[in-house]
Amino acid sequence: xxxxxxxxxxxxxxxxxxxxxxxxxxxxxxxxxxxxxxxxxxxxxxxxxxxxxxxxxxxxxxxxxxxxxxxxxxxxxxxxxxxxxxxxxxxxxxxxxxxxxxxxxxxxxxxxxxxxxxxxxxxxxxxxxxxxxxxxxxxxxxxxxxxxxxxxxxxxxxxxxxxxxxxxxxxxxxxxxxxxxxxxxxxxxxxxxxxxxxxxxxxxxxxxxxxxxxxxxxxxxxxxxxxxxxxxxxxxxxxxxxxxxxxxxxxxxxxxxxxxxxxxxxxxxxxxxxxxxxxxxxxxxxxxxxxxxxxxxxxxxxxxxxxxxxxxxxxxxxxxxxxxxxxxx
Amino acid sequence: xxxxxxxxxxxxxxxxxxxxxxxxxxxxxxxxxxxxxxxxxxxxxxxxxxxxxxxxxxxxxxxxxxxxxxxxxxxxxxxxxxxxxxxxxxxxxxxxxxxxxxxxxxxxxxxxxxxxxxxxxxxxxxxxxxxxxxxxxxxxxxxxxxxxxxxxxxxxxxxxxxxxxxxxxxxxxxxxxxxxxxxxxxxxxxxxxxxxxxxxxxxxxxxxxxxxxxxxxxxxxxxxxxxxxxxxxxxxxxxxxxxxxxxxxxxxxxxxxxxxxxxxxxxxxxxxxxxxxxxxxxxxxxxxxxxxxxxxxxxxxxxxxxxxxxxxxxxxxxxxxxxxxxxxx
Numbered sequence: 001x002x003x004x005x006x007x008x009x010x011x012x013x014x015x016x017x018x019x020x021x022x023x024x025x026x027x028x029x030x031x032x033x034x035x036x037x038x039x040x041x042x043x044x045x046x047x048x049x050x051x052x053x054x055x056x057x058x059x060x061x062x063x064x065x066x067x068x069x070x071x072x073x074x075x076x077x078x079x080x081x082x083x084x085x086x087x088x089x090x091x092x093x094x095x096x097x098x099x100x101x102x103x104x105x106x107x108x109x110x111x112x113x114x115x116x117x118x119x120x121x122x123x124x125x126x127x128x129x130x131x132x133x134x135x136x137x138x139x140x141x142x143x144x145x146x147x148x149x150x151x152x153x154x155x156x157x158x159x160x161x162x163x164x165x166x167x168x169x170x171x172x173x174x175x176x177x178x179x180x181x182x183x184x185x186x187x188x189x190x191x192x193x194x195x196x197x198x199x200x201x202x203x204x205x206x207x208x209x210x211x212x213x214x215x216x217x218x219x220x221x222x223x224x225x226x227x228x229x230x231x232x233x234x235x236x237x238x239x240x241x242x243x244x245x246x247x248x249x250x251x252x253x254x255x256x257x258x259x260x261x262x263x264x265x266x267x268x269x270x271x272x273x274x275x276x277x278x279x280x281x282x283x284x285x286x287x288x289x290x291x292x293x294x295x296x297x298x299x300x301x302x303x304x305x306x307x308x309x310x311x312x313x314x315x316x317x318x319x320x321x322x323x324x325x326x327x328x329x
Numbered sequence: 330x331x332x333x334x335x336x337x338x339x340x341x342x343x344x345x346x347x348x349x350x351x352x353x354x355x356x357x358x359x360x361x362x363x364x365x366x367x368x369x370x371x372x373x374x375x376x377x378x379x380x381x382x383x384x385x386x387x388x389x390x391x392x393x394x395x396x397x398x399x400x401x402x403x404x405x406x407x408x409x410x411x412x413x414x415x416x417x418x419x420x421x422x423x424x425x426x427x428x429x430x431x432x433x434x435x436x437x438x439x440x441x442x443x444x445x446x447x448x449x450x451x452x453x454x455x456x457x458x459x460x461x462x463x464x465x466x467x468x469x470x471x472x473x474x475x476x477x478x479x480x481x482x483x484x485x486x487x488x489x490x491x492x493x494x495x496x497x498x499x500x501x502x503x504x505x506x507x508x509x510x511x512x513x514x515x516x517x518x519x520x521x522x523x524x525x526x527x528x529x530x531x532x533x534x535x536x537x538x539x540x541x542x543x544x545x546x547x548x549x550x551x552x553x554x555x556x557x558x559x560x561x562x563x564x565x566x567x568x569x570x571x572x573x574x575x576x577x578x579x580x581x582x583x584x585x586x587x588x589x590x591x592x593x594x595x596x597x598x599x600x601x602x603x604x605x606x607x608x609x610x611x612x613x614x615x616x617x618x619x620x621x622x623x624x625x626x627x628x629x630x631x632x633x634x635x636x637x638x639x640x641x642x643x644x645x646x647x648x649x650x651x652x653x654x655x656x657x658x
Contacts (some may be wrong), residue, residue: 125563135501138509139643150508172464180467180548203555207563219509220552222501223545226532233455234536234563238595242588254584258572258580266567266649328393 001030001074001092003289003296010093011038013296018038018044020297024304025202027051027087029243030074051079051269056094063097074098076201079106089303091274093291099284100277102134107148107282110312112319117139117218118286119149119155122274122316123229126209129317130156130165134225134275142185146193149186150322151315152213153195158309159276159302165212168201170220182217189194193322234269266279274299281312330359330385330403330624331423332618339368339422342625347373353633356380359403376657382406385423388618393424396434404428408435411611418612418632420603422620428613429465429606430626434609439641441648444479445471446547447615448484449604451557452596455538459494463549463554463604469546471514474498478515479651480607481542481645482524487638488605489633494541497530499549510656511546521536522651559594601630610641 001006007030014026025047029036032052042048055073057066070076071263073143075094081087092099096118105138119132132152138145149167156254158166169187178184178200190197202209203224216224239260243253253260265271269288273295277284283306287299330336343355353619357364361381371377384402386395393464399405404423408581410416414434421428425447433445437485448461461481466473478496485494498516500508507513507529519526530540532553568589572582582589598617602624606613612635616628 005652034343081370086542123563138501170552172467172548172555203552204559204562206556207559219501223499223532223549224552224556226501227557230536231557231560232564233533235372235561235592235596237454238592239588242591243585244590250585252588253580256572256588259568259574259581262571263564263567267564271549312386316356 001053002059002092003060003291004093004289005290005292006030006056007034007038009291009293009296013044013242013291013300014048015044015299016293016297018047020173021301021304025049026080027081029078029081030051030056036229043299051077051081055169057098059095060096061098063095064319066095066098067101076102076106079103079282079284080183082284084105088307089285089300091285091287091296091303092122093296093299094288094307096135099260099286101202103277103280103284104158106285107280110279110316110319112323113121113147113151113279113315114144114278115147115153116279117279118275119152120225121160121272122206124209124274126161126227127271129206129209130160131206131216131221131225132278133184133221135218136224136277137218141218142182142189143270145182146189146219147187147319148321149190149193149195149215150211150318152215154262154318155276155278155306155311156199157309159305160212160315161283162212162294164196166196166198166200166210167215168205169287170214170216170224170255171200171202173200173202174249192198192326193320229269241317268300271299274302275305276302276311278311283312284309309320330381330390331421332616332620333388333422334621335359335385336364336367337421338427338620338622338625340364341622342629343377344365344371344373344620345626346629348629350633354378354408355629356407358407358410360521361390365491370543378423380406380410386427388424390424390427392430393426395424395427396430404540405431405435408432408611408613411613412436418614420614420616420625420628420632422616422618422625422628425464425615428615432606432609432611432613436609436613439645440611441649441652442476442608443473444481444643445606446480448481448603448607450489450556450601452535452601453533453536453538457488457489457601458535458538458540458543459543460535460543460544460550460554461607464547464549464551465606466547469511469519471511474511474515474544474546474609475518475651476648478519478522478524478526478542478544479647483643483647484605484607484635484640485542487640487643488634489541491526492540493525495525495527495539496542496544497527497534497540497629499543499545500529500531500555502531515544516580521655523654524651558598599624599627601627602629605631605635605640607640607644612636612641
């Protein structure tokens with residue numbers, strides 16, 4: 001029910017996903033009557049069920065209030081289904097803070113993981129780069145950053161099918177003694193671990209490629225992500241303006257259209273939709289609130305991959321192994 | 330002598346600047362023989378002097394070593410000239426860390442300012458946005474961030490000729506309780522000051538316009554800047570690749586060229602070259618190491634505006650006034 005368009009996007013996205021995927025079953029959680037209406041008749045039989053939930057969490061609702069007062073919201077019920085094992089994963093386009101708080105409350109953290117982190121893929125010249133944390137944690141210790149690296153490594157191994165992903169630690173390169181204490185501490189932990197750690201990377205390395213997972217605290221990660229979106233939008237704005245100037249430039253725009261569309265496809269945010277909440281005893285994927293059908297279907301596909309790879313179990317095992325190795329050393 | 334091209338860029342840039350500006354005098358600091366050779370004959374008479382310095386600081390030299398060992402470097406001598414009053418400002422394309430350390434050591438900080446900060450202009454949909462700090466300070470208290478806001482406000486009033494610039498504080502908007510302690514503390518200080526504070530802004534607001542000065546710590550500011558550069562380069566890379574694909578796309582590229590050049594002009598980093606070191610008892614402007622003639626001339630023009638507006642004195646007065654007001658309140 002969440003996101004800017006609610007069932008108007010989620011229902012068609014579910015149908016789209018089931019068309020592509022032949023084995024997965026989906027449960028739509030929300031107001032039964034509304035969902036039945038949006039769904040109409042469909043050819044997927046038992047592969048698509050509806051689970052009623054009477055309430056919804058609004059996009060601007062305080063997470064603590066949603067958690068306390070909305071026990072029968074579509075978000076809460078969907079996460080409860082993961083907890084009870086009736087569902088293997090939850091995908092939501094709803095209120096990020098509420099999704100995070102409710103997931104953490106209902107599912108609990110994995111052992112040896114202090115905090116959940118948000119990860120997503122971003123385009124790069126060489127393909128894509130995954131980045132975490134994107135806003136769940138404003139202050140992080142070295143140990144938190146190390147946990148993010150372990151979680152990111154397992155997630156990317158599963159979702160992008162990269163064995164031994166290259167991990168970079170986001171830092172600045174300008175000054176004599178690079179970075180703050182947390183980043184320097186995380187650098188030590190990573191350099192002495194069995195992770196495929198490539199060292200410090202800078203902001204522009206996100207888009208250069210050469211790294212599969214970039215680790216930072218949530219404040220820095222969120223600012224990097226939003227700044228990037230801002231630049232892309234500004235360039236797109238100037239380009240549109242430029243091609244709209246007069247008849248001649250409009251004609252040029254028409255001729256350049258296939259190339260411009262190709263560019264748009266490569267950096268299309270819909271292709272990168274789906275931010276996973278890592279570190280929980282369960283799989284939760286956040287879709288962008290403004291996602292359309294294709295974008296939301298992509299978020300479902302990410303959750304599906306996490307289920308197949310048992311990402312939470314892999315993360316728990318890896319974190320434990322790293323801790324044990326450190327204790328021996 | 331600094332930067333990627335040394336005198337090959339600085340000398341032509343100086344001549345270019347003198348051509349545009351009719352009143353300013355320039356002093357070229359560096360190896361006299363080399364500078365004379367690059368300079369050749371010129372029509373500017375006494376407006377362009379050479380001041381000999383026997384050494385140079387290399388781009389990868391440790392700032393502490395440069396400071397200790399290179400007492401006759403072009404960088405050190407140029408800053409000494411500002412200290413002695415023989416020059417009103419220093420412009421350098423050299424090693425940022427060494428420039429910062431040497432400026433701070435020779436010129437000293439203004440009273441009531443704890444740390445220097447680096448500020449530069451960035452393009453926005455509505456014109457330009459200034460941002461500080463861009464990497465001088467990795468950890469900042471609320472009070473440091475407040476000082477940056479005061480310095481940024483005075484700098485932008487002087488350089489961009491905006492009276493009462495709008496100040497925004499860089500933050501993330503995702504979670505219930507926004508931001509970290511430092512940012513929340515700075516928010517309180519700014520909201521209770523006479524600065525034109527517009528509140529929290531997010532990463533994408535840098536490029537949207539609506540704010541004249543955006544304040545953050547140097548770690549976050551540097552990551553935002555570098556991430557933005559990375560995205561712009563990736564888009565440019567994909568665009569070039571797209572237009573190079575075949576004969577048809579090459580033709581389309583040729584036709585679209587005027588519009589693409591227009592876009593490039595609007596976001597041309599050369600137009601934004603020149604990052605000022607604020608908070609010092611003197612004016613120091615850092616040019617990008619890879620700056621060309623036009624870009625370096627732009628950095629000289631920024632220093633010139635700071636001189637005309639007496640930015641350091643204005644900053645000192647404003648910080649004092651804010652402190653006094655706070656003591657009364």
